[in-house]
Amino acid sequence: MSFLNPLILAALPLMALPILIHLINQHRHRTVQWAAMMFLVSAKRMHKGMARLRYLLIMLMRIAAIGAMIFAFSRPLASGWMSGVGMGKPDATLILLDRSASMETQNIQTGESKRSTALKKLAELLEKRDYGSQLILIDSTNGETHPIESPKALIGLPITEATATSANIPGMLETALAYLKANKPGRADIWICSDLNENDWAPDSGRWAAIREQFAQLKGVHHFLLSYTDQPSNNLSIRVANVKRRQTRNRDELILDVLLRTENQQTQTSNVARRIPIELEVNNVRSVIDVELDAQGASLQGHRIPIDSKLRSGWGSVALPSDSNPLDNRFYFVFSEPPVRKAIIVTDTSKTGKAFRRGLGIPTESHLQHSAKVIPLSRVTEIDWESTGLLIWQAPLPSGLLAKQIESFVNSGRVVMFFPPTQSGSEKLFNSSWGNWQKPEQDRGKVAWWRGNADLFAHVGSGDPLPLNELRTYRYRTIESLKAENPGTPLARLGDDKPLLVRVATDRGGVYFCSTLPTAQFSSLERDGVVFYVMLQRALAEASRSLSPASQHDAAPDVLAGHTPWKLVAPIENAPSISQHGLHAGVYQNEGYWAAVNRSLDEDHSKTTRVETVDELFDGLPYQRIDDSVGNTSSLANEIWRIFLITMVLALILEAALCMPEKKVAQQRFNEFSMASGNMKQESL
Amino acid sequence: MFDKTNSQHSFIDPKVLARLSGLGLHTRIPMLGSVSGRHRSSVRGSSLEFAEYRKYVPGDDIRRMDWRAWGRSDRFYIKEFEADTNLRLCLIVDTSGSLNFTVDGISKINYIKSLAGTLAYLASRQGDAVGLYCAGKNFHTEIKPKRNATHLRIVLNELAEIKAEGETGLAESLHKAAEGIDQRALVVVISDLYIEPDILNSCFQHLRFRKHDVVTFHLLDQSEVDFDFDRPTRFVDMEGGVPIMADPSLVSKQYQQAITGYLADLETVMLDAAIDYHRVNLRDPVDEILARFLVGRKPKKK
Numbered sequence: 010m011s012f013l014n015p016l017i018l019a020a021l022p023l024m025a026l027p028i029l030i031h032l033i034n035q036h037r038h039r040t041v042q043w044a045a046m047m048f049l050v051s052a053k054r055m056h057k058g059m060a061r062l063r064y065l066l067i068m069l070m071r072i073a074a075i076g077a078m079i080f081a082f083s084r085p086l087a088s089g090w091m092s093g094v095g096m097g098k099p100d101a102t103l104i105l106l107d108r109s110a111s112m113e114t115q116n117i118q119t120g121e122s123k124r125s126t127a128l129k130k131l132a133e134l135l136e137k138r139d140y141g142s143q144l145i146l147i148d149s150t151n152g153e154t155h156p157i158e159s160p161k162a163l164i165g166l167p168i169t170e171a172t173a174t175s176a177n178i179p180g181m182l183e184t185a186l187a188y189l190k191a192n193k194p195g196r197a198d199i200w201i202c203s204d205l206n207e208n209d210w211a212p213d214s215g216r217w218a219a220i221r222e223q224f225a226q227l228k229g230v231h232h233f234l235l236s237y238t239d240q241p242s243n244n245l246s247i248r249v250a251n252v253k254r255r256q257t258r259n260r261d262e263l264i265l266d267v268l269l270r271t272e273n274q275q276t277q278t279s280n281v282a283r284r285i286p287i288e289l290e291v292n293n294v295r296s297v298i299d300v301e302l303d304a305q306g307a308s309l310q311g312h313r314i315p316i317d318s319k320l321r322s323g324w325g326s327v328a329l330p331s332d333s334n335p336l337d338n339r340f341y342f343v344f345s346e347p348p349v350r351k352a353i354i355v356t357d358t359s360k361t362g363k364a365f366r367r368g369l370g371i372p373t374e375s376h377l378q379h380s381a382k383v384i385p386l387s388r389v390t391e392i393d394w395e396s397t398g399l400l401i402w403q404a405p406l407p408s409g410l411l412a413k414q415i416e417s418f419v420n421s422g423r424v425v426m427f428f429p430p431t432q433s434g435s436e437k438l439f440n441s442s443w444g445n446w447q448k449p450e451q452d453r454g455k456v457a458w459w460r461g462n463a464d465l466f467a468h469v470g471s472g473d474p475l476p477l478n479e480l481r482t483y484r485y486r487t488i489e490s491l492k493a494e495n496p497g498t499p500l501a502r503l504g505d506d507k508p509l510l511v512r513v514a515t516d517r518g519g520v521y522f523c524s525t526l527p528t529a530q531f532s533s534l535e536r537d538g539v540v541f542y543v544m545l546q547r548a549l550a551e552a553s554r555s556l557s558p559a560s561q562h563d564a565a566p567d568v569l570a571g572h573t574p575w576k577l578v579a580p581i582e583n584a585p586s587i588s589q590h591g592l593h594a595g596v597y598q599n600e601g602y603w604a605a606v607n608r609s610l611d612e613d614h615s616k617t618t619r620v621e622t623v624d625e626l627f628d629g630l631p632y633q634r635i636d637d638s639v640g641n642t643s644s645l646a647n648e649i650w651r652i653f654l655i656t657m658v659l660a661l662i663l664e665a666a667l668c669m670p671e672k673k674v675a676q677q678r679f680n681e682f683s684m685a686s687g688n689m690k691q692e693s694l
Numbered sequence: 695m696f697d698k699t700n701s702q703h704s705f706i707d708p709k710v711l712a713r714l715s716g717l718g719l720h721t722r723i724p725m726l727g728s729v730s731g732r733h734r735s736s737v738r739g740s741s742l743e744f745a746e747y748r749k750y751v752p753g754d755d756i757r758r759m760d761w762r763a764w765g766r767s768d769r770f771y772i773k774e775f776e777a778d779t780n781l782r783l784c785l786i787v788d789t790s791g792s793l794n795f796t797v798d799g800i801s802k803i804n805y806i807k808s809l810a811g812t813l814a815y816l817a818s819r820q821g822d823a824v825g826l827y828c829a830g831k832n833f834h835t836e837i838k839p840k841r842n843a844t845h846l847r848i849v850l851n852e853l854a855e856i857k858a859e860g861e862t863g864l865a866e867s868l869h870k871a872a873e874g875i876d877q878r879a880l881v882v883v884i885s886d887l888y889i890e891p892d893i894l895n896s897c898f899q900h901l902r903f904r905k906h907d908v909v910t911f912h913l914l915d916q917s918e919v920d921f922d923f924d925r926p927t928r929f930v931d932m933e934g935g936v937p938i939m940a941d942p943s944l945v946s947k948q949y950q951q952a953i954t955g956y957l958a959d960l961e962t963v964m965l966d967a968a969i970d971y972h973r974v975n976l977r978d979p980v981d982e983i984l985a986r987f988l989v990g991r992k993p994k995k996k
C-alpha cells in the first residue's frame with residue numbers, strides 16, 4: 010500500500026489516545042465513601058470474561074476509528090506491487106515510454122493499444138500519487154528528455170503518440186542516468202513502459218552491465234517496469250522487400266516483392282491455409298489481390314503492377330485488413346527510374362584501374378546503366394561527388410580538404426573502398442592506416458574465413474557461398490586500426506588471421522579497406538573474377554541507393570535530413586505534426602526526391618524478451634515489474650480512503666453500541682419489592 | 695416520660711409521634727408477658743374475650759364451668775377466655791461503619807436512631823417492655839427489655855450515644871439475642887444487612903426457632919442500587935476494608951447484577967423465615983415507614 014499524503018501517517022501515534030485518555034481518567038478519579046462494598050467486590054470479580062472483552066472491544070473500536078481516520082486522510086492507494094516500494098514521495102519521476110511500432114498492438118474490443126493503455130494508467134497513477142517536482146519524459150525515438158507539466162499533459166502530446174520507430178531502451182536508461190547525474194534530484198522513480206521487444210531491449214548488449222553498475226551507485230532511484238507482454242491474438246504484418254521500376258518496349262511496370270508474416274500462434278501451428286486480401290495502391294490507383302497464407306505467412310515475389318510510362322517516380326503502399334496492430338498493416342514504398350550507377354576509380358596504376366573498370370562496367374541487369382571512370386590522383390578535383398556512388402581509392406590515404414570531402418561523401422550514404430597503394434606512407438583516414446606489405450607463407454594466402462551472412466561476401470540468393478576458398482593472396486598490406494576498441498568489422502580473413510576486407514563503422518554509407526590488389530601480382534581476385542565482380546557490384550549497388558531519387562528508410566528522427574523540409578505526401582489522414590516527420594510511416598517528398606518511411610524489419614520479426622531475462626537486467630537495483638495487459642481498464646492503483654472512512658464509521662457505531670447503557674432493572678425491582686414487602690404474609694404465621 | 699426539650703433525643707420527632715399516636719404496636723404471634731397488657735397471650739386468661747370451649751377434666755375450677763351448656767347438652771364444658779399481656783420489644787440495631795452512609799444529609803445511623811427511638815417510645819407508651827441490642831463488631835450493648843419510663847430513658851440515651859463504626863457484628867448479635875431473650879418477644883432488626891444472605895438465613899431461623907416475632911427494617915438507598923457514577927471512582931469501604939478503584943462504566947452492570955441477586959436471595963430468606971421484612975429507602979420519611987408497618991400489623995377483625 011502506498012499513500013498520497015504519507016506525512017499524515019506521522020499522526021498514527023494518536024491511535025494511542027483512547028488508551029491515554031483511559032489512563033488519565035484512571036488518575037482523575039474521585040473518592041467516595043461507600044457502604045455497599047460487598048456488591049462492588051462481586052462486580053469486580055464478575056468483571057471478567059465477556060465484560061472485559063466488551064471493554065477491550067470498545068477500546069479497540071476507538072483505536073480503530075482513529076487509525077482509520079488517519080489512514081483515510083493519508084489517501085492510501087491499493088495495489089499489491091506498491092507494498093514493496095516504500096512510502097516516500099519521489100523528487101523526480103522519469104518516464105521512459107516505448108513508442109515503437111510493436112507497442113501499437115491493440116485490444117480489439119477496447120481499441121486501446123499497449124502504449125495508450127500504459128500512458129493512461131501511468132498518467133492516472135501519477136496524478137493520484139505524488140510525482141515530485143520534476144516530471145520528465147524520455148522520448149524513445151531520439152532519447153531526448155522533455156519536462157512535462159503534469160501527468161494529464163502526457164496524454165495527447167505529440168511526443169507520446171505512436172511511431173513506426175524502434176526503441177532503444179538501454180539508450181533511454183543511459184539518458185535517464187545522465188539526467189539524474191546532472192540534476193541530482195535525490196529520490197527518483199523511473200517508469201519504463203514497454204512490450205519487452207527484444208529489438209528494443211537488446212538484452213545481450215554489453216551496455217546493460219555498465220547501466221546496472223552506474224544505477225547501483227545512485228541512491229534512491231526506483232525502477233518500475235510496466236510490461237505488456239501479451240502476444241496479439243491475430244496479427245499479420247506486411248512489408249515490401251523490393252521494388253523496381255522496369256521499362257520494357259511495350260509497357261512500364263513496377264515489380265514488387267511483398268512479404269506477409271503472421272504472429273498468430275494458432276495459425277502457425279495449424280495447417281489450414283486461408284486467403285487474405287491485400288490492397289495495393291500506386292499513384293492513387295487501388296487494386297486488391299488475394300494471397301494464400303501458410304503457417305508462417307506468405308510471400309508474393311515479382312508481383313507486377315503496370316504503370317503509366319510518364320510516371321517516372323512516385324509512391325505506393327500495400328495494406329492488409331485491420332487486425333490487432335494497425336501499424337504493421339500498411340507499408341509504403343517509393344519508386345523511380347534506376348539511377349546511373351557511377352563509380353570513380355582513383356589510381357595511378359593503369360593496370361589496376363583497368364581491372365576495377367572491368368569489374369564495375371558490366372551491369373548485373375540489362376536495364377541498369379553503369380559508368381566507371383579511372384582517374385589519376387592528380388585529377389581528383391575533377392570528381393563529381395554528387396553523381397558518384399562508389400569511390401575506389403587505390404592511392405595513399407588523403408588528408409586535409411580531400412579527406413573531408415571523402416568523409417562528407419560517405420556521410421551522404423555513398424561507399425568508399427580503399428585498396429593499398431604500392432608506395433609506403435603513414436597517412437590515416439577513418440581511424441585506419443596502411444601497414445607494411447606482407448607476403449604470406451605457403452598456404453597462408455588462402456581465405457580462411459569470411460562472413461557469409463551479410464555484406465559484400467554474403468551468400469548468393471540460392472544460398473550457395475561465394476568461392477572465396479579458391480582465392481589466393483600473394484601480397485597484402487596490413488590494415489592498422491587506430492581505434493583499439495572499435496577496429497572495424499572484418500568480412501574475410503586470410504590463413505595467417507590477417508584481414509582481407511574490413512568494414513569500418515560509420516553512421517551512414519560504407520567504408521571498406523581491402524588489404525590486397527586485384528592484379529595477378531598481388532592476388533587472384535581478377536583472375537578468378539567471380540568474387541571480385543560480386544564484391545564490386547554489391548558495393549556499387551549499395552552506393553547507388555543514395556543516388557536514387559526514391560529511397561526506403563526505417564523510421565528514425567534524422568531520416569529526413571536535408572536543407573529543405575520534406576513534405577508529407579501520404580498518409581493524408583491522421584498526418585503527424587512536422588516535428589514528428591520521419592517517425593511515422595508515410596511517404597515524404599523533397600523537390601525531386603522521394604522517401605518512404607516504414608517500421609524497421611526488426612519490429613516485425615523481433616520476439617518478446619522473457620520477463621526473467623529482463624528481471625536479471627535490473628538485478629541488484631530497486632526494481633518492480635508490473636505485468637499489465639493491453640486494454641485492461643483497471644487502474645494501477647486505486648484510492649481506498651473510502652474503505653477506511655467506512656471502517657471508521659463502523660468502528661464508531663460499534664463503539665457506540667457497546668457503550669450503550671443497559672436497563673436499570675435493579676431500580677425497578679427495588680420499588681416493586683419495597684412495596685410488596687410491607688404486607689408480608691401474616692397468615693403464614 | 696419523653697422530654698421534648700432534651701436535645702439528646704432529637705432523633706425522635708414529636709410530630710411523628712403525634713401522627714402515629716392512634717396506631718398501636720401489635721404482634722403477629724401471642725406473647726408471654728408478665729403483666730396484663732394489650733397483646734394476646736399464649737395462655738388462657740380472664741379477659742372478656744371468649745376463646746373456646748373444652749371438656750371438663752377433674753381438677754378444673756368449677757367456677758369456670760358453663761352451666762348453660764350443661765343444661766342444654768347434659769355435658770360439662772369449661773369456658774375459656776383470652777388472656778391479654780404485654781410484649782417485649784427488643785430493638786436490635788446495626789452499628790457498623792457502613793451505616794454512616796449519608797444521602798442528602800440523612801445518614802443511615804440517624805435514620806436507625808429515629809426509627810428505633812420512635813418504636814421504643816410507642817411501645818413504652820402502650821405499656822410494653824423495651825430492650826436494646828447494639829450490633830457492632832467491637833461494640834455490643836445489651837439492654838434487657840423493661841417496662842418503665844426510666845428504662846425508656848436509658849434506652850433512648852443509649853440510642854443517642856450510638857456511633858456507627860467498624861465492621862458489622864449483626865450476625866453474632868442476632869444469634870446472641872436469640873439465645874438471650876428468654877421469652878417470646880417482638881424482635882425488630884434495623885440494619886443495612888450487608889451480610890451474605892446465607893448467614894442471615896441462619897440468624898433469622900434461629901430467632902424464629904425461639905418463637906420470636908421478627909421484624910426487619912432493611913435500610914437501603916436508591917443510589918446504592920443504581921450505582922450511578924460517571925467516571926472512575928475510588929470507593930472507600932466505610933467498614934474499614936480495602937478501598938476499591940473501579941470504573942463504573944465497566945462494573946455498573948455487574949454491580950447491579952450482584953445487588954439484584956442479593957435482594958432476590960434476601961427475599962427468599964425472609965419468606966422462608968416468615969420475617970416481617972421492610973425495605974426502607976433512606977429518602978422515605980420515618981412516619982410513613984412506621985405507619986405502613988403499624989397498619990400492616992393491626993389485627994384483623996373476626
